[in-house]
Amino acid sequence: MLKMLLLNKSDIKKVFTMKDAIEADKKAYQAFSEKDAVVPIRTNLGTVREGESMLFMPGYVKSLDCAGIKIVSVFPGNAEKGKPVVPATVILMDATTGEVISVMDGTYITRVRTGAASGAAVDLLAKKDAKVGALIGTGGQAPAQLEAMLAARELEEVRVFSRNKEKREKFAEDISKELASYGAKIVATDSSDDAIKDADVIVLATTSEVPVIDGNLVKEGALISGVGSYMPNMHEIDEVSIKRASKIFCDSVEAVLEEAGCIITPLKKGIISKENDLNKELGDVVSGKIPGRESDDEIIIFKSVGIGVQDVVTAQMIYDRAIEKNIGTNWE
Known part of the structure; x- marks a missing residue:
């Protein structure tokens, strides 16, 4: 049975530093510029209210056999509600099977990447x-x-x-x-x-x-x-x-x-x-x-x-380290 790893902000911080994130971004940029990645321009749905947007950012890295999508929104009014102004979720997939292998706190990943x-x-x-x-x-x-x-x-x-x-x-x-x-x-x-x-x-x-x-x-x-x-x-x-x-x-x-x-x-x-x-x-x-x-x-x-490939490479590095250190929650 497929196990999906759930990782929150606390989990991620246990296995991933800012220096790690910098190296992940450098790898992502290189993969993108060398055409090793498929990164469609993000889709911005917007909302009926001015200043709000809902963004969908997919990405695939051939050499890593990983794919994913970040769903991120910009809702300025959230600050008054005590919620993140830029809430996000990252979904990581195994590109060899097409299965979702992890769901992560994309708000924190967005900030760090x-x-x-x-x-x-x-x-x-x-x-x-x-x-x-x-x-x-x-x-x-x-x-x-x-x-x-x-x-x-x-x-x-x-x-x-x-x-x-x-x-x-x-x-x-x-x-x-x-x-x-x-x-x-x-x-x-x-x-x-x-x-x-x-x-x-x-x-x-x-x-x-x-x-x-x-x-x-x-x-x-x-x-x-x-x-x-x-x-x-x-x-x-x-x-x-x-x-x-x-x-x-x-x-x-x-x-x-x-x-x-x-x-x-x-x-x-x-x-x-x-x-x-x-x-x-x-x-x-x-x-x-x-x-x-x-x-x-x-x-x-x-x-x-x-670009979406930043999230994919970052998520893959986080996932690998979380598996190695047995961090996170498995959901079958």
């Missing part, structure tokens, strides 16, 4: 001696984004900003305790400008429809990772940063051109071109097909909208 997307970018594209980080946005994604930065580089300070003063200060206080083992100073700032000044790594985790940074203040050699905006009307990265960037890397060029307003709008305006600026995927850096950072003066942008 999306944080790891920035972590992978920092690992591959940030300056080796990066010391100062900036995080714009203190929502549900923020803790994982901040931990990924610290896991990928030995940062001495991370500055945090969001529009709500009380929220950003509480976030900085709480996360300083949670991530104390990394040894970085984490402080709230009064403005986005203060946060990004002299920052080597800038992570944007917002769904803002207007830019949240001033590209004129981005220092030479900085890495900007934009992981928050995922729809054509969202523009967290400003056009000055786009224009100043030496290189722009994507998780999936196809998906970014379909979904990311930060890139779609400047492309339509002629600020960048698809041929010259939007032909680089992070997976090709992982495999060594193209170079990442080539000098400490380059401003580099990484734009991610998320």
